[in-house]
Amino acid sequence: MKTLITRPARGLHGSLTVPGDKSISHRSLMIGAISHGMTTIQHFLPAADCLSTLTALQQVGVQITRQATTVQVQGRGLTGLIAPKKALQMGNAGTATRLLMGLLAGQAFDSTLIGDASLSQRPMARVSEPLQTMGAELTLTDGHLPVTIHGRPLQGTHYDMTVASAQVKSALILAALQAKTPSTIVEQLPTRDHTERLLNAFGAKITTAVDHRTITVQPQPQLQGQTVTVPGDLSSAAFFITAASIVPGSKITLKRVGLNPTRTGLLDVLARMGGKIEIERLQNPGEPLGNLTVTAAKLQPIDLTAADIPAVIDELPLVALLAATADGVSHISGAGELRVKETDRISTICTELRKLGVAITAQPDGFIIDGRQPWRLQTTQMDSHGDHRIGMMVAIAALRLTTSLQLAQATAINISYPTFFEDLRQLLPATEVLA
Template identity: 55%
Template sequence: MQTNSRLSGTISVPGDKSISHRSIILGALSNGTTKITNFLRSADCISTMGVFRNLGVQIDDTPAEITVHGVGIKGLQAPKVDLDMGNSGTSTRLISGVLAGQPFVSRVMGDASLSKRPMKRIITPLSEMGSEIDAVENHLPMTIHGTQLHGIQYEMPVASAQVKSAIILAALQADGDTTIIEPVKSRDHTENMLERFSPDSIEKHDHQIVIHPHHELAGQAVHVPGDISSAAFFLVAAAIVPGSEVTIQNVGINPTRTGILNVLKRAGASITETNRTTGVEASADLAVKATELKPFTVTGHEIPGLVDEVPLLALLAARANGVSKITGAEELRFKESDRISVIVTEFKKLGIAIEELPDGFIIDGSKPWHLNDAKLNSHKDHRIAMTLKIASLLVDQPVTIKDFDSIKISYPTFNDDLAKLRS
């Protein structure tokens, strides 16, 4: 382990990425202004802002807040340029739901990484609703021929907050009600925020969501809590680096996002929650102390609540005293990188005893690490980059991480926050 790798102190992480995206989208579709504080100014969220500006929405960006001058569901303008989603799968899938019901044609594009990610999962339900979408082998670039949509009943084949949200945003423009049935409850930020912007538009019943169109959205004041997916890097770091004690303030604790906390506790981590508050989403301060960790199992039913944190859970398992198993995470193969394959490849460079499964990993944390290769590779995946940086705290030799600047996608100030805890 590196000298002085112990982490100590208090930090606040940037605003939640999922909520930041949705605040721009729902604000743009509202009547009146939406004021957003603690907005995440990451590359992905800036892509969402840029797209809506190209759709005729005025968005003012000052250090204190973002102000979205909503144009209403029917007020978007036909874009004069291709809509560039950058690297953002969230922007692509959610905004496609909006575009499907607009009276114009849009061409959606993204960077090389995003262009490899599957879009059939949204093309299928949006096509059932009446939209015509042209894509080469179900990948970007994608041309969306907006039209009058029809309400449908859609039973989702897999739990996906992005797909669900695309359908919800399309359903707001349909000619009748839409019912969405989830096999497992996924992130519900869109539903929670829609209840604030337009309470008459949505009903929720267990695993079923009903969208009632023809109700206007009204602009809101949105304070974005800290992103638990960003906080997770320091939660896990504090749990695995001996002698660490870290507090992270104002972390969003939406129950559909707190799977990471459940697993940490199951592994024996010491976590204390204080200063709980409520708003658009609940938040709290989370304090973690390093402890002896025990092995754990994660299966498919938990994955929707912690899908972004699986690389970190693999790292947690690599420090637990025994064999841990993570399964049901095949969705990770379709993220910014094939995160299952990449984690196995890079962890083996660190001498971690890890075995690749089709849908996850088996990791023996009881075995010591032996650095085999100091040249690590993020594969241009922001979550891999930050996971490897946390792992490097437990290596007694310097390592390099190729394309580490990919962290700008979700957490531009990650290095600064890590430095605060190491000083």
């Protein structure tokens, strides 16, 4: 049980460099593994999910060393991975699991992926079915983990995606690299493009049409190891962006945060709500990044639909929290994907915010939130439900309160942000009493 920090008298202040981007950390490891030569990853995120990826790659023969947030990967090329001696334990790492399904589908051996109780409930047929159009053979357990991947030669495909998912897209791209002929993948809506950017930096030939949805992958590239500096994770920065926006008197600066346009949905949402955020863009040869200065603001309600969701999918718990402080009624729809995250996030967001007295109503694919209603605390006993993003959302919500809250299963936050509470303390005045 974790005692949460409550409302700081003078708000949040100071500057912070958030940990490396989780999505890019995962992908840098995998792409380095199938490249030739050494890949050096700087500002790597050493969270539980990323370490699951690192360990799994070591089990298929990749030499990887890590010193704090610097990782070196000795690549084995597209065909150099070897059969693991036991099942690959993926823990709670959904991104790693889905991407590895694509990466291992074209290898010359069988492999099995297993996960924890939460990951074992998440849908995997959405990955296996499109991979099968390339000739891949995967055996699921009632549509879930464990999954056994029977590695075999793959053919190129033309696939129209049925879900807006960067994980599914990336699995297909990693498989398509190993195919005999080119592949075309058509997205419903544009999703984060870290896989395409990174692969092209390593020497792949992946092109995106002017519609930003049609992706062509040329097979059998000779990938070469690179030095990758991982930008700060915008999904991690999002918690402090939200905190500074809703805690009166706050003004903070977040340094060297990734600003990939497929990931900046929360910044767009906050601007539409009347938030105060200044962006200083920095020169960077890879992913765009910059410094963000956020000041507390009086927020207005917002309506989000399916077209808005892919760019803000991971931040929707925070959008709900922002809406809970806005001067009006907000509507979020088209977010059914939240039902199949680490938890059913529509359910868990509503459960935890209602404990705080927030007027939130669940919909099949989203929420209705009346931010005009004053919060009337129902209980001090909160719960992450084993979901890292729900746990951090609750911790940020606690900053609006003066009554102390207790958070059960707080260790779930380590999945993506082990230093979350330490970083939050950096933004508190030295005179604040910390739990």
